[in-house]
Amino acid sequence: MRHLKVSIISLTCCAGCVSSFLDxxxxxxxxxxxxFEVTYSPTFIDLKEIPExxxxxxxxxxxxxADEKLIREVRAKSxxxxxxxxxxxxxxxxxxxxxxxxxxxxxxEYSLIETSNLPELKDLMYPLCNFVDVDYYVPGCPPxxxxxxxxxxxxxxxxxxxxxxxxxxxxxxxxxxxxxxxxLYGIYEKExxxxxxxxxQGFVCLGSLTREGCGAPCPRSGFTxxxxxxxxxxxxxxxxxxxxxxxxVISTRTxxxxxxxxxxxxxxxxxxxxxxxSKFERFKARERVI
Numbered sequence: 001m002r003h004l005k006v007s008i009i010s011l012t013c014c015a016g017c018v019s020s021f022l023d024x025x026x027x028x029x030x031x032x033x034x035x036f037e038v039t040y041s042p043t044f045i046d047l048k049e050i051p052e053x054x055x056x057x058x059x060x061x062x063x064x065x066a067d068e069k070l071i072r073e074v075r076a077k078s079x080x081x082x083x084x085x086x087x088x089x090x091x092x093x094x095x096x097x098x099x100x101x102x103x104x105x106x107x108x109e110y111s112l113i114e115t116s117n118l119p120e121l122k123d124l125m126y127p128l129c130n131f132v133d134v135d136y137y138v139p140g141c142p143p144x145x146x147x148x149x150x151x152x153x154x155x156x157x158x159x160x161x162x163x164x165x166x167x168x169x170x171x172x173x174x175x176x177x178x179x180x181x182x183x184l185y186g187i188y189e190k191e192x193x194x195x196x197x198x199x200x201q202g203f204v205c206l207g208s209l210t211r212e213g214c215g216a217p218c219p220r221s222g223f224t225x226x227x228x229x230x231x232x233x234x235x236x237x238x239x240x241x242x243x244x245x246x247x248x249v250i251s252t253r254t255x256x257x258x259x260x261x262x263x264x265x266x267x268x269x270x271x272x273x274x275x276x277x278s279k280f281e282r283f284k285a286r287e288r289v290i
Contacts, residue, residue, distance in 0.1 A: 004054040004156055008041035009074050011067040012094060012125070013060030017085035018043055020142035021057075024149045031149055035156035052077045055155055061087040061094060061278065062126040066119035075132035080155060082136045083128045084148065089139040089289070090230050091278020095125040098277055125278050136161060137289045141228035141275060144214050151290055161290045164213030165233040168225050169197075172207055172216040176200060181254040184264045187224050198224055199253045204271060208249045209235060209242060213290065228275050233286050 008018060022028065038044060039051050050070075056078035062068050075081055086092045097105055102123045128134050138151055138161075154161040169176070174197045181202035192198060198205040198219055205224035207216065211232045218225050235242060247265065251258040265271060 004036050005039045005051070006036045006055045006057065006152075007039060007050065007053045007074065007078065008043065009056060009058040009060075009070065010042065011058065011060030011071060011088070011128075012063035013085070013087050013092075015043070015059070017059035017088075017140070017142040017148075020140075020145050021084075021148050022145075024145035027146065027149045031153055031156070035153060050074060050077055054079050055152065056081045057084050057152070058082065058088055058128060059084045061091050062122065062128065062131060063094060064119035064121055068122070068131055071128055071132055080135045081128075081132065082138060082151065082155075083134045084138050085143055086139045086141045086228050086230060086275045088128050089134075089137040090276040091125050091127050092141065092275055095276070095278035096274070098124045127278055135288065139211065139228070139230040139275075139289070140214060144217075147213055147290070160287075163287070163290055164211055164229075165286075166212045167232045168207035168210045168212050168214065168216050168219070168229070171212050171214070172197075172219045174198065174219060176253065178252070179254055181256060183256065184250070184254075184261070187222075192222050194222065197253060199250055202254055202256075204250070204265070206246070206271075209246055211289070226274055230276055230289075233289070236286050236289070 010018060032038065039053060040047055050073055056074050058071065058074060058081060060067070062071060083089045087094060102121055106121070136151065138148065140147065151161040175195055176197040177200050179200040183202065184204055185202045187203055192201055192203065199208070203224050205219060206227040207219055207225040209231060210225055210227045211229040214229055216225070231242065234240070235245065243265065247258050247261045250256065250261045
């Protein structure tokens with residue numbers, strides 16, 4: 001097993017993915033002591049120059065000119081680059097800002113504040129793959145700690161990380177049964193049955209579309225899946241209509257006519273795009289998405 005030199009980079013983000021990395025606890029300590037040497041990370045180490053490394057782990061998306069400059073330098077100085085978290089892989093929640101123009105955003109939020117010497121904002125929020133080649137994508141908000149550890153341990157062993165190709169429903173304990181529901185509900189509108197599929201109860205859960213690998217913590221806890229792992233393999237095609245697929249799933253499990261489901265979903269057109277509204281490529285190499 002090689003002892004890899006690693007850099008951990010943060011672009012525009014909340015630092016939640018690096019925090020999840022740290023949450024791995026003893027498993028992380030074992031990996032760091034046996035497999036890796038962290039040679040650069042602004043979160044842990046005060047260094048100015050980015051060194052050449054075997055593995056670069058990058059969280060966050062590209063929203064500023066400084067982000068773009070940094071990710072290009074990191075790519076040039078790393079043998080393997082891993083996009084960590086949904087912001088890095090698909091644009092994340094921040095990409096919802098792409099709904100408005102940059103001028104509108106700045107006028108609304110910062111018109112009363114004078115700023116100087118700040119990186120220039122780009123017109124949109126972008127995932128890493130719009131600027132550099134990405135070796136592995138690990139989506140999530142944030143990715144689960146052990147998913148991160150298993151990914152980097154596989155890389156340390158010279159292997160491709162194990163992939164999660166199916167949907168969150170395959171990891172959920174809830175029973176999928178056909179039902180008769182009059183309308184769709186918000187998770188706050190009624191108490192959910194702890195055993196039955198949330199969609200069968202009329203809740204808009206995105207587990208049937210979203211990539212597995214998280215262990216389904218949200219539906220297991222009584223909350224709907226919000227899609228933070230991005231689309232499953234079967235939906236990474238330009239020809240697949242995410243809304244049409246979701247409408248069919250909901251109609252089949254609830255008995256609500258597809259047209260009525262469509263009308264209710266379209267009242268909140270960004271329900272599935274909470275994390276993937278950025279201009280990401282749906283045809284990106286599926287074998288690289290973990």
